[in-house]
Structure formats: structure tokens, C-alpha cells
Amino acid sequence: MELKKVWAMYFSPTGGTEKAVTTTAKAVAEQLGLPYEVYDFTLPQVREKEKAFAQTDLVFLGTPVIAGRVPNVLLPYLKTIVGGGAYGVPVVSFGNRNFDDALIELRNIMEEDGFRTMAGGAFVSEHSFSRKLSAGRPDAADYEKMHAFADAIVKKIQSGWEYTAPAYVKGEDPIRPYFTPRDRYGNPIDIRKVKPKTSDACCGCGLCAQVCPMGSIDPTDFECKRICIKCCACIKKCPTGAKYFDDPGYIYHKEELEEMYEGRSEPEFFV
Numbered sequence: 240m241e242l243k244k245v246w247a248m249y250f251s252p253t254g255g256t257e258k259a260v261t262t263t264a265k266a267v268a269e270q271l272g273l274p275y276e277v278y279d280f281t282l283p284q285v286r287e288k289e290k291a292f293a294q295t296d297l298v299f300l301g302t303p304v305i306a307g308r309v310p311n312v313l314l315p316y317l318k319t320i321v322g323g324g325a326y327g328v329p330v331v332s333f334g335n336r337n338f339d340d341a342l343i344e345l346r347n348i349m350e351e352d353g354f355r356t357m358a359g360g361a362f363v364s365e366h367s368f369s370r371k372l373s374a375g376r377p378d379a380a381d382y383e384k385m386h387a388f389a390d391a392i393v394k395k396i397q398s399g400w401e402y403t404a405p406a407y408v409k410g411e412d413p414i415r416p417y418f419t420p421r422d423r424y425g426n427p428i429d430i431r432k433v434k435p436k437t438s439d440a441c442c443g444c445g446l447c448a449q450v451c452p453m454g455s456i457d458p459t460d461f462e463c464k465r466i467c468i469k470c471c472a473c474i475k476k477c478p479t480g481a482k483y484f485d486d487p488g489y490i491y492h493k494e495e496l497e498e499m500y501e502g503r504s505e506p507e508f509f510v
């Protein structure tokens with residue numbers, strides 16, 4: 240395989256996916272002595288542009304895990320990426336619960352786009368909903384794992400490997416339904432319509448509107464006027480802590496996750 244460039248391409252509202260994708264892609268580029276370029280499609284205006292790759296590209300493509308899957312709001316965009324025979328590495332970041340079928344779903348999307356997938360990885364980051372759940376992740380052990388992933392990919396490339404079939408990654412295909420949070424009686428909790436609120440602590444800086452990956456926050460009154468994917472970019476990036484959710488179902492689910500997934504989950508990769 241002939242490679243000329245390594246790409247780190249990602250959607251990362253709170254920065255966890257960005258860390259996993261850039262760390263691994265950059266390490267591979269450095270070891271192979273190839274140029275490295277970042278393509279961040281977190282903001283909606285970037286997703287309006289077309290993106291196409293060539294056979295000599297190696298593309299690390301990353302998204303967070305949402306309800307055990309690739310974020311469904313991204314599917315239309317992801318399907319427009321032109322793989323062009325480039326080599327592909329799907330990467331997902333998850334908040335310590337599970338990545339379920341997100342990695343295999345992203346692999347399938349990449350294959351349909353025309354990438355030749357050669358590996359895949361799932362890495363742990365702080366959970367979007369929480370400051371407690373997987374706090375401080377990725378940590379030193381996670382970064383070591385990202386470097387081990389990069390090393391294994393370099394070894395595979397240098398061994399003369401040639402593409403014959405989609406990369407093996409963990410997950411079920413057909414892809415299972417989205418993970419549904421449930422209350423203590425087993426009833427599903429539907430947080431799809433829940434939106435963040437703004438407290439009096441708001442200083443009017445407008446950062447929330449700038450960082451919302453859905454472009455849903457009105458820059459004049461800072462209220463969320465359109466779809467909210469609960470990515471928590473506005474909450475975690477607000478300099479005065481003015482953004483919050485008060486929906487009881489959302490709070491119940493967040494606290495339950497913090498309790499049930501207190502133990503450490505490990506990243507996994509497949510090369």
C-alpha cells in the first residue's frame with residue numbers, strides 16, 4: 240500500500256473523541272514520516288462542505304458513542320464523505336458504559352463511503368453528561384493504549400498487508416437498536432426533547448452558541464431553539480457554569496449512570 244498522508248477527522252463536542260483520534264493518527268504519521276492533517280467537523284458550517292479522499296490517504300474517522308451507536312444526527316453527513324479507496328480507521332469514544340455497536344456501525348459507514356478499513360478502536364473519555372463518570376479520562380494508561388494502537392497499525396502497514404475485507408471490530412451486525420435509558424420501574428426515559436436552560440450566571444459571552452455542534456443556540460438570547468443532542472458542549476464550555484439541564488428523567492439517568500458505571504472500563508482496539 241502506498242500512503243502519502245494521514246488524516247485525523249472527527250466530531251467532538253467535548254473533546255474526548257478529538258484526543259483519541261488526533262493522538263493515534265499523529266503517532267502513525269510520525270512513525271511513517273508522513274504529513275498529518277486535522278479535519279474537525281464538529282461545527283455545522285464544516286459539515287456543509289464536501290470532503291473527499293484519495294487512495295493514498297489514511298483516514299482516522301472519529302465520533303462519540305451516543306446510545307450505543309454512531310450519533311444518528313451525523314448519518315446524513317457521514318454518508319456524503321467520499322472515501323475514494325483511502326485506508327480507513329474508525330475510532331469511537333465512549334463514556335465508560337459501553338460502545339455497543341458504534342464501532343462496527345462506523346466501520347460499515349466507512350466501507351459504504353469507499354474506504355478500505357484496516358483497524359478500529361474504542362477509547363474512554365469523560366462522559367458528556369457528567370464531571371464524575373470517567374473523570375480524568377483519557378488518562379496516562381489510556382494514552383498508552385492509544386500509542387499501542389498506533390504502533391500495531393504501523394506494524395501492519397510495514398508488514399506488507401493488503402486489503403481484502405473490512406477490518407474486524409467488536410459489535411453485532413445487523414446493528415442493534417439504540418440503547419434506551421430506563422427508570423427504576425423499567426419504563427423507558429425519553430430525553431430526546433430535553434433542552435438546556437440558562438441561569439442568571441450567564442454573562443452573555445455567546446460561547447454556547449459558537450460551540451453548539453447543531454447550531455441550535457440563538458446567539459441573541461442564548462436559548463436552545465432547535466434540536467439538542469445532549470452533547471453538553473454548551474454546559475461544559477460555559478465560563479460561568481450558566482447552562483444546565485433540570486429535566487427529572489435526564490437527571491435520574493445521569494445519576495444512575497454515575498452509580499452503575501463507577502468501575503473502570505477499558506479501551507479496546509482491533510488491528
Ligand SMILES: Cc1cc2nc3c(=O)[nH]c(=O)nc-3n(C[C@H](O)[C@H](O)[C@H](O)COP(=O)(O)O)c2cc1C
Nearest residue numbers: 252253254255256303306307334336337364366367
Ligand atoms: C446522548 C448521549 C448518549 C451517550 N451514550 C453513551 C453510551 O451509550 N455509552 C457510553 O459509554 N457513553 C455514552 N455517551 C458518552 C459519550 O460517548 C462520551 O462522553 C464521549 O467521549 C463524548 O465525546 P466528545 O468528548 O468527543 O464529545 C453518551 C453521550 C451522549 C451525549
